Amino acid sequence: MKNYLRILRYAGPYRRLIVLATIFNVLMVLFSLASITVLIPILKIIFQNTREVSEVVPLTSITELRVHLESLLNYQFTIWMERHGRQQVLLWTLAFAAGMFLLKNLFRYLGAIFIIALRNAIERDLRNDIHYRVLHLPLQFFSEKRKGDIAARMTTDVLEIQWAILSTVKRLVEAPLMILITLGLMLVLSPQLTFFVILLIPITGFIITSIGNILKKPSEDAKKELGKLMSLIDENIAGLAIVKSYVAENYAQSSFRQSNQRYYEYMNQLEYRRELSSPISEVLGSLVILIIIWFGSTLILDQQALEPEVFITFIALFYQIINPAKAISVAIYDIKRGDASAQRVMQLIDSVNPLADRPDAQPLLAFKEAIRFEAVRFRYAEKEVLRGLSFTVKKGQTVALVGQSGSGKSTLAYLLNRFYDVVGGQIEIDGTDIRDLRLADLRSHIGYISQDAVLFHDTVRNNLLFGNEGASEADLIRAAKVANAHEFIEKLERGYDTNIGDDGQKLSGGQRQRLTIARAVLKNPPILILDEATSALDSESEKLVQEALLKVMANRTSIVIAHRLSTIQHADEIIVLNEGEIVERGQHEALLSRGGAYQKLVSLQSF
16 A cells, blocks of 8 residues: 555646546536436326425424425425426426436546546656666666566556556545445435445445455566566567577577466466456345345335335435445455555665765866776675776876776776776776766766667667767767768668667668767767777778777777777777786787786787
8 A cells, every 4th residue: 555655646746637537526426416316306206206295394403304305305396296297397307317417427527537637647757757767777786687577667567557556546536425425315315224334335345355455465476477577578589599599499488488377377366366356246235235125125114214216216326336335346456456566666766876976976077187096896796806906097098908808897997987886995087086976977078889889779860969969960970970980871771860770780780889989979078988899890890990989089088998909009008907906007019028918818819
């Protein structure tokens, strides 16, 4: 229930919709009851049971309300039938009833419109908040979670909240109103019979609610398994080439089938139990009706305390309570079912971002002097990957990081970007610890080009404008030319407005990488990080990309993580890493002459 209430807090900005929906639902209930209450005069006319009354019984106390209203009704109908005849009055009464039914359904529709707008607004805002949280959580969060599970929370869990929780809003507004107002009217018609009904309703409600309590556990299991299922789909599609290469289709299908079977079983448990609500409500409702008929018949036959037409109207009114009562019971089931989804969504929204700006974070207006790594330490889980590294990159310098895989090169790039925070030591820009800087300011000063050319399913233009939406057309073309990309872009079907497909799959590897370089050029950052930007390219593409990179690096401070050592020979300083420590540093020729770790790396590549 706590998660349910948190979801409903999203309705706060939409008080106008709530007020209008409530007003129209109240009107719907009133006209619904009026359309049923009009049965009394209709039946009186048909059964010729309208007593001729010459004066109205005065209302002396609340207990005499029914007698007063009945005498008022009989008095008015006595006058009308004397003037216009029984048949004419019956037609008028039926026309009045038709008007009540028409207005009831009009107000039902208007109330539903505002409730629908409210539900969809909450769903939209909820999904926006989830996406915002996902974008602002650190990379470490996603290394510990399945991508498919996160996608499931943003899609299927939000839809489940829409159908299982937000759909209850209308029922929980309309149903209690219908029950309370109907009970008030029933109390006027027959206090004895109403008190008898009030005793029966909590008993049936308790039974239905008790059954609802068994729904939550299967729902939680189903949601978790669906997250695993979506992760398997994501992994199998992303790694389809490897699956096929290793002839591992049967293995992949087996894992998927097992997860799918578990989801099937959890959903069966959930739906079997949920379907209990309708037959149980039906049986209990029928038993209550039979008991009320028995008790009402004793009031009519034995005590003569109730008129037949009033009793028939009372039964009709009670039927107006059954559906809202069932709606409340179904709403309880749905809340139990949707609580698991709400809990998973709220866990994501509540996730703490350890990299969030400190309250006193400083702005970074310009990069002026140097980047300094001081005794930097870092670990992934229990594995320490950086062991007290210290070095300085002065403004305008190009520093290359080389070493075996796993030596910590890319980790340093991640730390400078603050994708992670150091666990020891510090990284400074112009003498200020980057943890004390505004994160957006820090990253706006850095252009990051990774080994994997990350592009989006969009046009060339929008991919380039990703980091600088306000760039002009001239700036766009200039950046593409610097990256040696303008020529091939012009040859595309629609030039800069060509959609490049999912992850840029319509382009070659070299073309994709040149687009990422153009994107970095358009951002125009003073600090550039190149994380093995050419290692996955063929020789021709590498040459074009390397030429582009040299243009980009001119007049910029660059940190180059290199796999192919031929690309960093002209660096101002080369730092050789091994198992998270600096083992050598210097310029290319000097390092070669030492015959140490760097010379061995060069020899291995030459071989």
